[in-house]
Amino acid sequence: MQSEPLDPGLRKPWNFVLLYKYLVLGFVTLLIIAPLITTALGGFKSAADLRTNPFGLPTVWHWNQYTDILLGIDYWRYMGNSMLISAISVFVTLLCSTLAAFTFAHVKFFGKEFIVGYLMVGLLFPVATAILPLFVKVRDMGLLNTYWGVILPTSAFSLGMSILLMRNMFEKLPRELLSAALVDGCGYIRFFWHITLPLSRPILATVGIIAFVASWNQYVLPLILLNSEERYPWPLGIMEYQGEFTTDWHLILAFVTLTVIPAIVVFLATQKYIVAGLTAGAVKG
Amino acid sequence: MTDTPTPNSISPPRQGFSLRPANALNREGWVTAALFLPPALLLFTLFVVLPMGEAAYFSLFKWNGFGTPEDYRGLYNYERLISRDIFKTALWNNMLVILVSVFIQLPIACGLAIILADKIPGGNIFRLLFFLPYVLAEIVAGLIWRFVYDGDTGFIAKFTEWFDLPAFYILAEQDYAMYAILAVIVWKYFGFHMMLFIAGLQAIDRDLYRAARVDGASAWQVLRFVTLPLLKSTMKLSIFFAVLGSLQLFDIIMPMTLGGPSDSTQTMVTYLYNHGFIRAKLGFGSAIGTVLFIICVVFAVVYQKGFFRDAE
Numbered sequence: 001m002q003s004e005p006l007d008p009g010l011r012k013p014w015n016f017v018l019l020y021k022y023l024v025l026g027f028v029t030l031l032i033i034a035p036l037i038t039t040a041l042g043g044f045k046s047a048a049d050l051r052t053n054p055f056g057l058p059t060v061w062h063w064n065q066y067t068d069i070l071l072g073i074d075y076w077r078y079m080g081n082s083m084l085i086s087a088i089s090v091f092v093t094l095l096c097s098t099l100a101a102f103t104f105a106h107v108k109f110f111g112k113e114f115i116v117g118y119l120m121v122g123l124l125f126p127v128a129t130a131i132l133p134l135f136v137k138v139r140d141m142g143l144l145n146t147y148w149g150v151i152l153p154t155s156a157f158s159l160g161m162s163i164l165l166m167r168n169m170f171e172k173l174p175r176e177l178l179s180a181a182l183v184d185g186c187g188y189i190r191f192f193w194h195i196t197l198p199l200s201r202p203i204l205a206t207v208g209i210i211a212f213v214a215s216w217n218q219y220v221l222p223l224i225l226l227n228s229e230e231r232y233p234w235p236l237g238i239m240e241y242q243g244e245f246t247t248d249w250h251l252i253l254a255f256v257t258l259t260v261i262p263a264i265v266v267f268l269a270t271q272k273y274i275v276a277g278l279t280a281g282a283v284k285g
Numbered sequence: 286m287t288d289t290p291t292p293n294s295i296s297p298p299r300q301g302f303s304l305r306p307a308n309a310l311n312r313e314g315w316v317t318a319a320l321f322l323p324p325a326l327l328l329f330t331l332f333v334v335l336p337m338g339e340a341a342y343f344s345l346f347k348w349n350g351f352g353t354p355e356d357y358r359g360l361y362n363y364e365r366l367i368s369r370d371i372f373k374t375a376l377w378n379n380m381l382v383i384l385v386s387v388f389i390q391l392p393i394a395c396g397l398a399i400i401l402a403d404k405i406p407g408g409n410i411f412r413l414l415f416f417l418p419y420v421l422a423e424i425v426a427g428l429i430w431r432f433v434y435d436g437d438t439g440f441i442a443k444f445t446e447w448f449d450l451p452a453f454y455i456l457a458e459q460d461y462a463m464y465a466i467l468a469v470i471v472w473k474y475f476g477f478h479m480m481l482f483i484a485g486l487q488a489i490d491r492d493l494y495r496a497a498r499v500d501g502a503s504a505w506q507v508l509r510f511v512t513l514p515l516l517k518s519t520m521k522l523s524i525f526f527a528v529l530g531s532l533q534l535f536d537i538i539m540p541m542t543l544g545g546p547s548d549s550t551q552t553m554v555t556y557l558y559n560h561g562f563i564r565a566k567l568g569f570g571s572a573i574g575t576v577l578f579i580i581c582v583v584f585a586v587v588y589q590k591g592f593f594r595d596a597e
Binding site: 100192223 | 313314315317318320321322324325326328329331332333334335336337339340343350397400401405407411413414415416417421422423424425428429430433438439440442443472476480532533535536539540554558562567570571578581582585586
């Protein structure tokens with residue numbers, strides 16, 4: 001946040017400009033939150049109430065529509081599956097990419113730039129381009145409809161960005177630190193474990209959260225790689241649910257709201273890292 | 286390997302210290318690389334590079350996915366793909382997303398960023414609010430908006446009721462469904478692009494504004510001749526993300542229209558999924574994937590080589 005306005009000339013005693021700005025901001029806010037609030041309130045309404053009165057408060061608050069979902073097993077199973085897949089994916093991504101990024105940042109060896117370039121190829125195309133061969137590969141490995149079948153490709157596709165971000169960070173660590181450590185007989189491996197990792201917690205958090213959010217929200221990979229509802233993560237679960245209650249919007253909206261709330265809470269708690277990660281990745285471009 | 290001397294190699298060896306000779310360090314470097322790189326390389330090769338190569342290979346066959354591909358057809362799948370109207374629709378829809386991102390979303394994001402980059406009361410809350418849709422899963426955004434667009438219970442239903450119009454189901458209208466989806470894309474992503482612009486604005490040197498004002502530039506001139514030119518690289522970045530996002534557009538479409546009605550809202554990826562995966566035409570689907578891959582790579586290379594360089 002800067003104290004200096006971008007354009008000091010806009011400061012006037014009668015600030016119509018400021019008023020105009022707030023009108024614009026208010027209008028955009030309305031466009032953003034109207035669908036979200038309607039969704040959350042819709043979960044409390046009866047079908048008839050939702051139809052006649054989509055915007056207002058519910059005439060009767062049907063808490064049971066929310067509690068039914070929360071007391072049932074499906075919601076928690078979907079959430080649990082997502083948590084499991086995302087947590088392990090993040091772990092695998094962080095493990096592989098810190099090791100690789102460290103090597104690229106500090107160790108000199110022949111062919112390094114070639115290998116870096118190779119790993120950056122993954123940044124060029126989205127996972128969706130390769131879903132058919134991925135399906136065949138995961139099937140042939142016997143991993144279809146298993147958690148690992150989703151976790152491994154998910155991690156593989158997040159490697160490129162993670163390595164890029166972490167390598168940039170590792171290179172910023174003072175060079176003298178490494179040379180001093182090496183002179184004192186500390187090898188690369190001990191240096192990595194005792195010095196690089198502890199100093200890199202912020203970037204690990206940023207990369208981890210970005211990978212987690214991507215995995216938590218992902219749809220296309222589990223869609224093709226999982227086929228039993230037992231293992232569905234929540235985006236597949238919610239599609240399953242809405243397929244079941246096609247036009248019972250009040251029930252679907254309740255379910256949607258319950259999946260959105262954790263996302264918003266986590267976002268508010270970690271927004272510093274998310275925004276930092278996005279803009280860091282962006283500035284490097 | 287040793288193009289730049291490290292402090293290590295130029296510091297004089299002191300006696301009594303266990304300073305290892307350079308070749309020992311090199312050897313240790315090799316050992317470290319040999320230990321640290323394989324996990325990433327293996328995972329990446331197995332699940333990113335090989336599948337992409339296999340897509341190119343599978344695309345030469347007519348194959349339903351069982352056993353191994355045997356029915357070799359050469360470029361037949363590509364010929365069939367190019368002659369399909371759905372392919373053109375899908376490409377055009379991807380193009381539409383890019384056009385809307387550049388000519389509608391980018392100005393909105395840039396304008397809001399200019400308003401919010403100044404410290405104004407409540408600014409942080411607006412930033413968070415505008416960024417919020419970006420945090421939602423695309424599936425959720427699609428579902429919420431299918432409700433909004435629903436002709437019986439949603440916002441549109443209410444409007445048609447107020448104005449005594451017949452019920453209107455926009456997502457079932459071939460001619461309008463794609464525009465409805467475009468609105469959702471702008472709704473979901475302008476906040477992300479706004480954040481890019483805010484970061485870009487904060488990197489601008491304040492002295493430039495003061496200098497411009499001292500020279501008697503009007504607010505409009507400052508915007509036109511100082512702010513916007515300096516945001517050029519942010520704009521290029523924003524367009525870059527918009528294009529990549531468009532090329533992988535899938536999750537929002539599925540809950541809203543599944544690519545229908547009559548394939549009017551297919552994108553490259555929904556086309557690949559609906560016609561390659563669902564119908565078990567792995568050869569044909571792989572041809573779509575390969576075309577999409579080529580588009581992505583050509584775009585990324587041309588954009589980075591050409592556009593980013595002259596941004597400097």
